[in-house]
Amino acid sequence: MDSREALYVGVDSDGGVLKRPMSPHLDVYRFRLSMALSIANRISGVLSAGGFGLAVMWLGALASGPKSFGRARCLSHSLAGRAVTAGWLVATVYHLVGGVRHLIWDDVHRFEKSEINRDGRTSLIVTGGISAVLTGALCVLGGARARKARRTALKTAK
Structure with a gap:
């Protein structure tokens, strides 16, 4: 028996030996954007x-x-x-956008390949846009706060 085949041997509820079906290997499928986005959604959840x-x-x-x-x-x-x-921030926003995408799928909508691919690209664009706006807002607020702190320091130094 090949060592790989040993991994597919199981035991049924009566204790009898059975051979489990083999799943197709990754090279059977063409790597798609939706696969990368699924992996990225899991990683972004951990990072978030x-x-x-x-x-x-x-x-x-x-x-x-x-x-x-x-x-x-x-x-x-x-x-x-x-x-x-x-x-x-980017990981959290992407995970949120991916979660909304999954909620739409849970409602049994947008399952056509063309829709899935279009929605994947859209989710990347939405993530980039929201992340840019939030990062810009943080920079503006941080800059305003730093300017206020400098003004206060100058007033107290006089």
Whole structure:
């Protein structure tokens, strides 16, 4: 017996040996955008959950006091911190858009191949647009807050 065939041997409820059917291997299917988006949706869910864990740690630093929060704020305002925040934002938005897409499928709509492919491209465009708007809003708010802090520091220095 080939070693691969041993993986397909199972036991039925009466204890008898049976041979399980083999699933087709990945090379049977042509790799499609919908397959990549499905994989990306799972990965984005994990990344989004990890980002929420970091957000809880940031809130914990806020609750721990000014010294702890100052270190967390310094880290989150670094280039790496901003990149992690942007990645978390994109992952969360993509996972949300993918979830809406799956809800539409759960309602038994949009199952034609052409619709699935079009919706996949649309989900990428929507994710990019929403992520760009939210990232821009964060940058504008962060810049406004930094300008206000500089003005306050200048007034107190006089």
